[in-house]
Amino acid sequence: xxxxxxxxxxxxxxxxxxxxxxxxxxxxxxxxxxxxxxxxxxxxxxxxxxxxxxxxxxxxxxxxxxxxxxxxxxxxxxxxxxxxxxxxxxxxxxxxxxxxxxxxxxxxxxxxxxxxxxxxxxxxxxxxxxxxxxxxxxxxxxxxx
Amino acid sequence: xxxxxxxxxxxxxxxxxxxxxxxxxxxxxxxxxxxxxxxxxxxxxxxxxxxxxxxxxxxxxxxxxxxxxxxxxxxxxxxxxxxxxxxxxxxxxxxxxxxxxxxxxxxxxxxxxxxxxxxxxxxxxxxxxxxxxxxxxxxxxxx
Numbered sequence: 371x372x373x374x375x376x377x378x379x380x381x382x383x384x385x386x387x388x389x390x391x392x393x394x395x396x397x398x399x400x401x402x403x404x405x406x407x408x409x410x411x412x413x414x415x416x417x418x419x420x421x422x423x424x425x426x427x428x429x430x431x432x433x434x435x436x437x438x439x440x441x442x443x444x445x446x447x448x449x450x451x452x453x454x455x456x457x458x459x460x461x462x463x464x465x466x467x468x469x470x471x472x473x474x475x476x477x478x479x480x481x482x483x484x485x486x487x488x489x490x491x492x493x494x495x496x497x498x499x500x501x502x503x504x505x506x507x508x509x510x511x512x513x514x515x
Numbered sequence: 516x517x518x519x520x521x522x523x524x525x526x527x528x529x530x531x532x533x534x535x536x537x538x539x540x541x542x543x544x545x546x547x548x549x550x551x552x553x554x555x556x557x558x559x560x561x562x563x564x565x566x567x568x569x570x571x572x573x574x575x576x577x578x579x580x581x582x583x584x585x586x587x588x589x590x591x592x593x594x595x596x597x598x599x600x601x602x603x604x605x606x607x608x609x610x611x612x613x614x615x616x617x618x619x620x621x622x623x624x625x626x627x628x629x630x631x632x633x634x635x636x637x638x639x640x641x642x643x644x645x646x647x648x649x650x651x652x653x654x655x656x657x658x
Contacts, residue, residue: 426580427615434583453581456611457573466574471581 373400374493377419379410379436380454381428385478389423392482399489407431411439414446420493422446423485426455437473450492452476452485529553532651540647543636551648552655554598559656560649562603569599569608585619590627593619597637601648606641613637 376399380386383405390401404413407428414422422440426433433453440446453470456478463477474492476485529552537545558564572592579589593612600608617634620627637644 426577427611428618429614430618432580432615432618434580434585437581438583455577456607457577459570462570462573470574470577473581475577 371398373398374420374489375399375417376401376421376423376489377404377410377414377417378402378423379404379407379413379428379433380423380425381405381407382425385480389480389482389485393486393489396486407436410436411443411446414440414449415443418445419449421489422449422451424451424453426453426457452488452492454478454480536647540643541636543632544644544647546630547633547637547644548647548651550594551598551601551651554595554602556655560602560652565599565603569596569603572596572599580615587625587627590616590619598648601645602652604645604649606645609637609641609645613641 376393378386378389378401380403386403386405390403393399393401402413402417402419404410408430410431424433424436433455437451440449440451451473453473453475455475458466458475458477460477463475466475468474468476474488476488529549532552533545533549536548540548555568558568572595576589576592576596579585593615597609597612597616600612613634617631617638620631620634
């Protein structure tokens, strides 16, 4: 099976090393780490990741600014992004149903099993379901006229 | 100056505090300590209340950052978060929000670029900022 490429953008070196190790240990992912936000767009364009793990608060350029940059690059526009952040607790993330602005958020410290599960689901599901956080259930689909 | 109402008294006292703090800690820290004095007086150093304030302020800030729609109101909320983290003696939180303020203020409009030196001062010595901020709140509570 071909390994899925994951780009991790976070300025915390020990944290990125730990997540990279956990993801690569599954044998399903090839992880590239970028600790310098200003180089992240170039790294993403070169690496062509299947998904991006993105820290929210970083020096010089934050996650929101990077997301806006990705939107201007055709190749990255539709790449799924998981936001990793220490700004919210597990409880707050739960209250937000794991979503901020249609993006999946994972609070730090990251539960490696949960992150792997999220990536597995995200990279195997059709685009619309993870982009909007969930699939429409049968009872939400209007009956035929 | 003739004092007319409680608001005037508060302003006079806050000005005096800031002037005294400026002498000891410099203008950048002193301006920020003024914000500490004015930060939610009723909350004081109540840990549970401070945590509640942090939780309340974080969600809209996070939404604005992720949407890349950071306005002056967002930055004011980030500054509140920084102060709340200082009062909670949360160094990581203080550094996190000072990083965000430094990042956004250098690119922002209005008066925010002028505050860059304040966040640089916090990043340079977060422990001193935390210590003095907590002492100020403690003193105001006792006064």
